[in-house]
Each structure stands twice: as structure tokens, then as C-alpha cells.
Amino acid sequence: METLRAKPRTYGNWRKPTSPGILGLGLAPTVALLAGLVVVIFTLLVSMALAFVLMVLMCAALGPLMIRDRHGRTGMQWLSTRLAWTMAKARGRHLYRSGPIGRIPPGTCQLPGLAAKTRLLDATDAYKRPFGILHIRSLDDFTVVLQCDADGAALVDDDQVDTWVAYWGLWLSSLGSESGLAAASITVETAPDTGERLREEITTNLRTDAPELSRRVLTKVMNDYPEGAARITTRIALTYEGRSRTNGRRRSAEEMAAEIGTRLPALTSGLSMTGAGAAVPMTSAQIAAAVRVAYDPTVAVLLDRAQADQSTGLRWSEAGPFATQESWGHYRHDSAFSITWAMSDAPRGEVFATVLQRLLAPHEDILRKRVTILYRPHDPGTAARIVERDIKDARFKANQAKKASARNSVALTAAEQTALEEATGAGLLRFGMLVTATVDHIEKLDLAASAIDNLSASARLVLRRAYGAQASSFAAALPLGLVLPRHARVPQVVREAI
Template sequence: MAVAHEIRTYGGWRRRRGIGLLGMDTVATFAALGGAMGLLLLGAFAPAALLYTAPPVLAVAALSLIKVGGVAVGRIALARWRWWWGHTLGQTRYSAGVVVDHPRAFQLPGVLAPLTLLSAEDGRGDRYGIVWDRRTGRLTATLRVVPASTWLADRGDADGWVASWGQWLAGLGHIPAVSWVTVTVETAPEPGSTLADSVSSSLAPQAPGAARHIMEELVRTAPGAAADVDTRVSITFDPKASPAAPRDLTAAVAEFSRCLDGLTSALSGCGISVLGRASAAEIAGIVRMAYDPHARGEVNRLLANPGNDEPLAWSDAGPVHAVEHTDHYEHDGGVSVSWAWHEPPRQNVHSDVLSRLVAPGPFPKRVTLQYRALPASAASRVLQQEVNAASFRAQFRRRTGRDETARDSWDTARARQAAAEEAMGAGVCLVSMYATVTVTQEDELKRALAHVESAAASARIRLRRLWGSQAAGFATTLPCGICPPELSHRAVL
């Protein structure tokens, strides 16, 4: 008799949409309706004026309605103009002198410039690193974790881990001071220095020559098959949103440390083991290895030395030279390309859907998932607005005689499903994904791009290269608390 095994699937994500028509957002829709109404009134009272006002209005409408790859032509033109202007001003190039004596000598490039690294006590006698954004006041700490493999676990255990992770994210909606959580899986070919140091320190001088030869051959060939895997959870804290209202940086760090204790203990049921909070030297080392892949072995050796309390400082993390291009990012010792999540899977998926994308490969790679939990007080209102917007679009299609497409029906069902699940206690998060791959030889770039894009396709995810934002995408996958949606809302100075 055959026994059927139930395999649980997951889904429920959808692109956030307002009351927009023809693929436009809410603001653009009302602007288009206002422009059309203005033309009608102008044509009724002053028809001759249409010769001067209609062409620019129609041109703006064309730039807003015509889309390439889901993005309006006007936005593409604006982005390219801003890129050209920044490139003309030299804002896409960074060069730091080796011997420089001025206050901004060791400032990191681009969006990392306002950041600095702090070292704080955790209340247990240990110290950990905090990345402080001096512009916004936000603090970011990183937890070093080891996830359990779903391939070696029972299906019921894996389902329980996913459910616990969902509850953990839902709990963020009740902590207004947590701005976002960034989960990053970094993989890279093992440089061989860790194994070489371990073998050389353990090898006896009187060992037989044949045994020494075998061990040396093992050290020489092992890096081709071994991989260095690092998983981390970075939590960004906004003191301004904290109910405790800390008065200064010291009080903000203390409040952040108490918040981290509660969040860390709740992670134990999510299928991961928390190793502890990353130290300031470890954070600086991660940034340094990202900019210079050749320094991975040296950084690992420095961090493994117990006799040096602070082997790496923030001044050691940044690159000496970096140049941002529209489609890639050149930096010390490597060339990187970054993508963003363009579209999630349209169907339900299994709990191991991302396994191939985050699995080790022949090139250094970082895959980041960023969660911005909506406050519990606002989640219900936001989801109800999404349901109302879906109903408005359906009513507009019926009034205009248009048939409902399968995608429209799916989107409406997802909006109602999300509202119903939130009413039963589920949390609501804005989710985004970023991926960065780095090569040390430029002729290997095409192979690295094909490797990442094929892995994303196996995960049923559409990635889109961050054209003109490669430096920001590169920084997002680092444990520094960078959030591109938040950067896009900052005022352009």
C-alpha cells in the first residue's frame, strides 16, 4: 500500500500596489487624471491654448505610461541623467591615499561614508561591534549564526523552523525601534590558509616524509573543494523610535543591547544556533574581505589570533581604490556585480527553495534578504488599503469593459489572503532580496553572472541587475545596516 507524504508549501507574497491605473502608482494616477481634466477644461474654455499645452502634457504622459522592463521610460531617463551628472562630478570614483593625514582620510566610499564602528559591552564581559550611522543615528549589530540544514532534518522540524521564523518576524511589528533585519549568507572558496595553519601547527617535526608529503598535498588541493560559509543576522535599531527615548549615544547603545537579548533568545527556535554578536574587528574584517577577496586568508588569520584584542579597525575596512560603473563595481582586488529582487515566485514553494542560490560556488557571493516589518498598529490599515485598491481596479475594469486577467485575479486573491491572515495574528513585512558576486579576474565575470542567474532561476526568482546603483547594492549585502528603500527617500543634497 502506497503512503502519501504531505509536503508543505509557502507563499503569500505580492507586490505592493496602490489605487493605480495602467500600471501607475497612486500619485501618478491622480496626476494623470488631473492633467486629463485640465486639458478638458482648457479645451472647453480656450481651445486655441491646447496647441501649446497638449504637446508637453502628452509627452509627460508618454514618459509615464511607456514602460521598459516594468519601469517607466521617464524614470529610466531620470536615473541615467543623475548617473551622468554624478559621473561628471566624479562621484562614482573613490581613491584613498596610503599615507593621508586629514579628518576624512579613512572614510568609506559612497553610502558607507556616514558610518563609523563602535565597540560596546554586552553586559556579560564580552564586547561586540555596532555600526553607527552618524547621519540618521541608527545602530546596527550583527549576530553570527549557524543554520541547520533542512536536507538532514525531518520535514516536520523544517516546517516548525519556518513557522518560528514567521513568528519572530511578526514580533518585530511590536518593536517599533527595530527598523529592519538583514539576513546574509556569504560563501566563498576556502583560501587554504585556515587548513594550512592548522596542519602546520599540528604536524610533528619527526613525522615520516611520506606522511608529511600526503598532508602537504592535502593542503594544496583542499581549497579547490572546500568552502567558507558565513551566515549572519544584522539588526538595525532606531533610537528615535524607541519608547525609552534614550537621550544620548550611550543610553541608545544600552537600550539596543537589551533589545538584542530578547531577539537573540527568540531565534533559538528558528533552526539556527546563535554563536554570539560579531565583534568590531569581525565586522571590519567582513567589509575588508568584501572589498579585497585576496585578503580573506590574512583577515581570517588575524581574527583567529587570540593575542590581539583589536586586530582590525574601521580604518582597515575600506578600499584604497573603487570605481562604480553602470553595470559593475571595481574595487581592491576584484570586480563585483549586484542584483535586486525583481519578482518573487508566483507559485508556492518549499522551505528549501533558496538552497541552490545560497549554496557555495566557485566565486565569492553574498545573498541578502531584508525584512522591514510594518508596525502592528499600521499593518491592518495598510492591508485593507491594498484590498480596497484591488477592488477599485476590478470595478474600473468592469466599467471600461475590460476582461479580468489571470494575474489580476491572482493579485486580488493574494491581497485578501494577506488581510485575512493578518486578522488572525500574522505579521506583515516588506521583503527585498539582494545578491552580489565577486571575481578576481575580469575574464571570469561572465561565468560568474551565469552561475548566479541560473541559481536564481532554479529558485523561481527573477533578479534584476542594479543598473547605476552597483555601489549601493554592494554595500547592502554588508553588515552595515544599509537599506536602499530608505536611501531613496533621503533628500538629495
């Protein structure tokens, strides 16, 4: 008898949103180019010198938009980033000081940057479970954080892994139907285990009349086991809009807490079949402790000891760092140094379910590592319009080229496949990724950067260091529900058209 082995399941068919245009330009620059050419032609009838000046000005304005690097960023984006960084540094905005010497309310350590205008509230869901709700006052958004105890894929059959992935895709698809949901993020953090949880478990369960041999074995395990062990934490942040999409009414924090509390049981139960394990909402104290450790890893041991006593006593006004200093390529916060990368290109072609396994695993050259996947779901009506527009854009680019391009053909096929899946009930959402590597000495930054480069290559990802935006990228990689496009000054519609 022959044993038929199933073919490993692969995943993919994602595509990067593009704007139709000519000469590598987007829609808005293309319209500006055509309008400028018409003006130049009519100006030739009046003065050739004036027409030449207009042509030079048009080339100077549109030239940087035609230059793109390997990450797809235009010369205009690079110049604007460098100019914004220079102006912010000249005004001293790259420095942050809190506590007794800070300019914020004395004695407090509020979060810096994008997370400065936030407050943390206590609420209770429909299962009477306490949870913390984060109010981002600058945008009137509300975020709730779920903590998962992921099962892991070790010694798990491929069929079970494929089932987990299928249910995870179903859970993500359901986010598009979640009323008022603006974004979601999944943060997987790896860090050295402090050993305090194991110590607390052993000391509380050890009997006084236990045999001497058992006591010696447990004591040795308690002292030696935490050395070299890693702690992997998975958190899911869900961000809701405070304003109603139907009538635009601004809802209060109490109304949002009650509404989100009724939805949490269904959201947490839907994660049980995805391999995420038991998903429970995080309390205010747990969220504050997680953020405090991210900015100062040296307090992890103290907070674990405090949590063993069922109370950390940490308030949201004390969760921020004492001092930070942002540089062009890295970020210093209290006792640690961090570098954050942003995904500029997803894996091309088809991938297996284990494509991110090495990137998510602990690394000996990195003290703490966070991999955050950002999602922005679209409702069914918007998704239908987007997939149809993507097909038109892909056909425009394929017909524009004089010679058939394999990349344009693949993009058109992917767009048509996405439209077919959406028409049969699949969801549509945008996704990105942020990777943060934290070390305890500045000399280790280069080693950590080399490690991330190797890990991203194995994951078939193209990562770009967030130059000039290390502080905001670091905050966005935390489970705080910060949606970076909503904080940008340039509207999203304008950015997509460029």
C-alpha cells in the same frame, strides 16, 4: 498496511505593493491626469491652440509613467536614473581614492558612498558578550550584526525543515513588535576556504610525541583538504532608529548600546530553533574584517591568520578599500570586480522550502557570492492599515478591468488571505533581495552574470542588474544595516504613489 506520505509543505502568498490608478498609472499620476483633463476642457472655451499645447505637455509629462518594462520600472525611473548617473560621473563621484593619495584624512581607508558617515563602537550585552555597534550618522541609525553557524539541510527530514521555517517565520513576526527596529537583513556569503582555520586547529592540537603515521596523515589533510573547499557564512544585521518614536528625542550612542545590549540575548536565543545554529553578536574587529575582505578578497588569508592569533589589529578607519571605480553595470574595488542584482519580482505561486538552495550554494564560476534578503517589519497597527488598504487596491484593479483577469483575481485572493492571517496574529513585513557576484578578473564578469541568470531562474526569481547604482547596491548587500529607502532623496510616500 499502507504508508501514508504527507504532502510536501509549500509557501507563498506574498504580493507586491501597488498604488491604485487608471491606465497603468499610480494614484498621484492619476490625480494629475484628471486635473489636467479638467484644465484642458476649460481651456478649450478660451483657445483651442492653448488647449492643444497643454494636452501635449501633459502627455509628455505622464507618458513616461505609462511605459513599464518587464521589471515594473517606468520610463520616468529609467530616465531619472540615467540622468543622475551622467551627472555623478561628470562630477567624478564614481571614483574613490583613499590612503595617502586620497582626499579623506591621510592614511585612512574609510568606506565609500553610503557607508562613509559611519563609525564603529564597542559595547557589551546583558550576557557580558562584547559586540560592535555601527552608528550610521547620516540617519542616526544603529546596527548590530549577529553571526550564525547554520546547520544546513543536508540529510535532514522534511518535517524538521518545516519546523525550522515555522520558527523562522515566528522570529520574523516578532520583529514587528521590536521597539525602534527599522530593518533587518540576512546575508549568506560563499567564498573559497583559506584553510587557515584548519591549519590553526591542527597545529595547536598536534602533540609532539604523536606517531609518525598520524603526523603524516594530519599534515596531508592540512595541505590538501582546503583545496576546492567552500566557506559559507551567515550574518544577520538589525538596524534600530536612534530617535525615539514616542517623543522624537535623539538618543546617544551609549544609550542605544545599553538598550540593544539588553535585547540581544532574547534575539539570539530565538534563532536557536530556526536552524541558524549558535547565533552570537559580532565584535568590532570581526565586522571590520568582514567588510575589508568584501572589498579586497586577497586579504582573506592574512586576516584569517591574524584572527588565529586572537587579534587582527584592524580599525574601522582601515576597513574600506584603497580605490574603487563605479561603472554603469559593474563595480571595481581594489583587486576585485563585482556585479549586484536586485530582486524585481518574487517567485510567483507556491514554492518549496528549498527554492533558494541552488542560489545560496557555492558556484565554481564566482569567487565570492553574497545573497542578502532585506526585511522591513511593520508594527501591528501599521500592518492592519496596510492589509486593509491592499484589499481596497486589489478590488479596485479587479473591478477596473472590463474582462476578468486571472492575475487580478489571484491578487485579490492573496490580499484577503494576508488580511485574514494578520487578523489572527501573523506579522507583516516587506522584503527584497540583493545578489552580489565577485570575481578577480574583469574577463570573468560575463561568466558570473550568466551563472547568476541560471541560478535565479532555478529560484524562480526575477533579478535586475542595478544599473547606475552598483556602488550603493554593493554596500547595501553587506551586513552594515543600510536601509536604501531611507537614503533616497524622494520620500517613500511619493515613490509609492507614483
